[in-house]
Amino acid sequence: MSDIIEKVIEQDYKYGFVTDIEQDTLPPGLNEDVIRTISRIKNEPEFMLEWRLKSYRQWLTMEEPTWAKVRYPEIDYQAISYYSAPKKKELNSLDEVDPDLLDTYNKLGIPLEEQKMLSGVAVDAVFDSVSVATTFKSELEKHGVIFCPFSEAVQNHPELIQKYLGSVVPHSDNYFSALNSAVFTDGSFVYIPKGVRCPMELSTYFRINAAKTGQFERTLIVADEGSYVSYLEGCTAPMRDENQLHAAVVELVAHKDASIKYSTVQNWYPGDPKTGKGGIYNFVTKRGTCLEENAKISWTQVETGSAITWKYPSCILKGDNSVGEFYSVALTNNFQQADTGTKMIHLGKNTKSTIISKGISAGKGQQTYRGGVQIMKNAEKARNYSQCDSMLIGEQCGAHTFPYIDVRNSSAQMEHEASTSSIGEDQIYYCNQRGISTEDAVSLIVNGFCKEVFKELPMEFAVEAQKLMEVSLEGAVG
Amino acid sequence: MLVIKNLHVSINNKKILKGINLTINAGELHAIMGRNGSGKSTLAHVIAGKDGYEIEGDVLFNGESLLDKSPEERALAGIFMSFQYPVVIPGVNNTYFLKAALNAKLKANGQSELDAMDFLALIKEKIKLVEMDESYLNRAVNDGFSGGEKKRNEILQLLTLEPTFAILDETDSGLDIDALKIIANGVNQYRNSERGILAITHYQRLLDHMKPDIVHAMIDGKIVKTGDMSLAKELEEKGYSFLLYTN
Ligand SMILES: Nc1ncnc2c1ncn2[C@@H]1O[C@H](COP(=O)(O)OP(=O)(O)OP(=O)(O)O)[C@@H](O)[C@H]1O
Numbered sequence: 001m002s003d004i005i006e007k008v009i010e011q012d013y014k015y016g017f018v019t020d021i022e023q024d025t026l027p028p029g030l031n032e033d034v035i036r037t038i039s040r041i042k043n044e045p046e047f048m049l050e051w052r053l054k055s056y057r058q059w060l061t062m063e064e065p066t067w068a069k070v071r072y073p074e075i076d077y078q079a080i081s082y083y084s085a086p087k088k089k090e091l092n093s094l095d096e097v098d099p100d101l102l103d104t105y106n107k108l109g110i111p112l113e114e115q116k117m118l119s120g121v122a123v124d125a126v127f128d129s130v131s132v133a134t135t136f137k138s139e140l141e142k143h144g145v146i147f148c149p150f151s152e153a154v155q156n157h158p159e160l161i162q163k164y165l166g167s168v169v170p171h172s173d174n175y176f177s178a179l180n181s182a183v184f185t186d187g188s189f190v191y192i193p194k195g196v197r198c199p200m201e202l203s204t205y206f207r208i209n210a211a212k213t214g215q216f217e218r219t220l221i222v223a224d225e226g227s228y229v230s231y232l233e234g235c236t237a238p239m240r241d242e243n244q245l246h247a248a249v250v251e252l253v254a255h256k257d258a259s260i261k262y263s264t265v266q267n268w269y270p271g272d273p274k275t276g277k278g279g280i281y282n283f284v285t286k287r288g289t290c291l292e293e294n295a296k297i298s299w300t301q302v303e304t305g306s307a308i309t310w311k312y313p314s315c316i317l318k319g320d321n322s323v324g325e326f327y328s329v330a331l332t333n334n335f336q337q338a339d340t341g342t343k344m345i346h347l348g349k350n351t352k353s354t355i356i357s358k359g360i361s362a363g364k365g366q367q368t369y370r371g372g373v374q375i376m377k378n379a380e381k382a383r384n385y386s387q388c389d390s391m392l393i394g395e396q397c398g399a400h401t402f403p404y405i406d407v408r409n410s411s412a413q414m415e416h417e418a419s420t421s422s423i424g425e426d427q428i429y430y431c432n433q434r435g436i437s438t439e440d441a442v443s444l445i446v447n448g449f450c451k452e453v454f455k456e457l458p459m460e461f462a463v464e465a466q467k468l469m470e471v472s473l474e475g476a477v478g
Numbered sequence: 479m480l481v482i483k484n485l486h487v488s489i490n491n492k493k494i495l496k497g498i499n500l501t502i503n504a505g506e507l508h509a510i511m512g513r514n515g516s517g518k519s520t521l522a523h524v525i526a527g528k529d530g531y532e533i534e535g536d537v538l539f540n541g542e543s544l545l546d547k548s549p550e551e552r553a554l555a556g557i558f559m560s561f562q563y564p565v566v567i568p569g570v571n572n573t574y575f576l577k578a579a580l581n582a583k584l585k586a587n588g589q590s591e592l593d594a595m596d597f598l599a600l601i602k603e604k605i606k607l608v609e610m611d612e613s614y615l616n617r618a619v620n621d622g623f624s625g626g627e628k629k630r631n632e633i634l635q636l637l638t639l640e641p642t643f644a645i646l647d648e649t650d651s652g653l654d655i656d657a658l659k660i661i662a663n664g665v666n667q668y669r670n671s672e673r674g675i676l677a678i679t680h681y682q683r684l685l686d687h688m689k690p691d692i693v694h695a696m697i698d699g700k701i702v703k704t705g706d707m708s709l710a711k712e713l714e715e716k717g718y719s720f721l722l723y724t725n
């Protein structure tokens with residue numbers, strides 16, 4: 001890091017860097033001062049700064065993991081800027097949002113206004129690192145549901161944050177989560193009170209916009225006893241030329257009899273189709289704990305974007321009779337690489353987990369499924385069903401499967417199925433002979449392959465997901 | 479309607495078809511009989527547009543050459559082929575597949591596409607014609623279908639898509655006696671004065687039900703004899719070798 005940049009950081013720090021910021025972006029670089037600056041900009045209580053610093057110090061002692069089957073040039077963490085805010089903050093309604101910003105949303109095909117009206121989904125839009133639009137708040141407030149930007153929750157509900165932050169993904173968990181814990185700037189917080197069934201699907205759109213700004217989102221969802229929530233996360237990103245690091249952390253906590261359904265459609269820029277240049281690096285830690293009995297956590301993901309995906313949404317099944325589910329479709333085309341899967345850790349009695357993973361590789365895409373099922377000593381009569389299917393389109397792509405199974409209780413019931421298939425020329429010809437174009441035939445076959453996962457998605461997401469598959473596979477079969 | 483002119487076809491330098499000439503007019507049903515490996519399916523695939531053949535000669539459909547058209551262009555122009563070995567497409571719902579096919583055709587003709595409800599109503603009518611249970615609609619395309627069920631499913635597609643020209647490649651093979659009648663009935667319903675049919679078969683049985691206008695005998699890539707139903711009877715009685723001597 002050059003002296004000039006260091007000086008700038010010092011200056012920013014000296015002058016407070018807090019009020020009336022017009023597109024503030026911290027200069028690239030990471031040190032304790034940067035973290036203090038972020039915490040100060042966010043006006044955080046002391047415990048947050050402590051936690052960030054603790055995470056940062058931990059991170060310094062850790063090494064970037066190399067076990068995943070993905071290749072990328074070395075990331076220079078000092079070349080990343082760790083904070084970027086849009087021009088205005090604290091908006092009361094969408095009307096106050098910068099029209100240019102809304103225009104960007106429209107270009108991405110996600111008209112916020114329409115989304116609100118059509119689907120009745122409360123939208124908490126995260127642009128760059130600060131949330132600028134929140135809707136449907138009053139309806140949620142009526143039910144006592146808290147759904148707000150993470151930074152707002154730190155201000156208004158510090159006791160909840162202090163209690164649950166890091167309770168599922170500890171600050172020391174892994175290299176990327178430790179980094180996130182140190183520098184995250186925003187994200188979403190959800191709390192569903194006892195016995196409440198959240199009246200609408202909650203959704204957040206994440207965007208990456210400012211060049212060279214690493215994106216570190218933090219999401220925390222707590223479902224109190226007997227409550228239910230369905231949360232949707234979706235994203236796309238504009239074209240760009242430089243690799244972008246994204247290291248998000250999502251923590252879910254389900255109390256007794258509570259149920260959390262977390263759905264993701266991920267479509268970040270996968271890089272130039274011909275060279276692979278410029279795509280997003282997506283290193284995400286997602287984990288949920290079924291803390292008490294009869295809790296349920298269900299992950300559904302459709303991953304079509306990013307140059308690199310490193311992601312293992314997992315469940316810790318602590319409460320007796322708790323249930324964990326993982327439904328995944330991952331698609332890698334052109335130069336995309338994905339190493340993804342899940343981990344189900346059975347601690348409680350009669351715990352049950354289901355894993356359905358569908359991997360599709362096309363072009364030069366490389367994909368790895370990595371799934372871990374652990375049945376611990378006290379997990380009497382735990383059950384797991386795993387099914388992982390791979391589909392290859394073309395000759396230059398690859399699919400790899402690594403199921404890890406660790407059973408320490410002999411009453412466990414385990415079932416594992418796996419298959420690899422390809423789209424045959426004869427299938428395409430048969431469709432063609434019926435008047436169906438090759439592109440439509442591929443999407444028909446791929447959507448058929450993914451059906452079991454798509455049916456787990458909320459309706460509007462399922463439609464979006466199918467469209468995404470089509471777009472992502474364009475030109476995959478000549 | 480369909481005119482085949484001096485068609486020579488080879489695969490990997492192996493000659494399969496050696497100068498086929500054939501004209502099928504609207505309203506006609508032609509049958510082709512011939513030994514295993516004589517090139518019947520090859521002829522069908524060349525008309526349908528399958529990749530991988532070296533072709534000389536021409537195939538005209540309503541006056542236009544088909545040879546530089548893709549298989550889906552030919553399908554949308556009205557050519558349908560009931561496969562000797564229908565292809566299995568796991569995971570793809572049978573109804574959904576047929577709906578995609580029909581809507582592709584409607585779209586190509588500038589007609590409005592059918593929504594799910596209308597299509598379901600239509601397909602439920604059609605499936606009665608081939609006496610298949612509705613449960614087959616919810617299964618994946620030909621996945622786990624028995625040999626005979628696959629053939630019925632082909633005829634269901636024929637009746638739903640209503641093409642102007644149909645090639646039936648051994649649609650009668652592997653059918654039980656009742657199914658044979660059902661399929662023949664299905665084909666007879668499809669048949670009218672505007673449509674042409676080329677039926678490839680090994681057995682006179684199917685032809686008894688369908689009454690072809692013209693019967694061709696094919697040996698080693700050539701049509702060696704053309705006649706009426708009596709040729710089919712003769713072939714069934716005497717086998718193909720007699721043609722080698724009478725020719
Ligand atoms: N890809 C290929 N490579 C080499 N030979 C081929 C290929 N495809 C077909 N053939 C040959 O072409 C010949 C004609 O095959 P075709 O399937 O047209 O026969 P057919 O008359 O339909 O026979 P059947 O009555 O058994 O269905 C056969 O000898 C077959 O082995």
Ligand SMILES: [Mg+2]
Pocket residue numbers: 518519520562647648
């Ligand atoms: Mg044949």
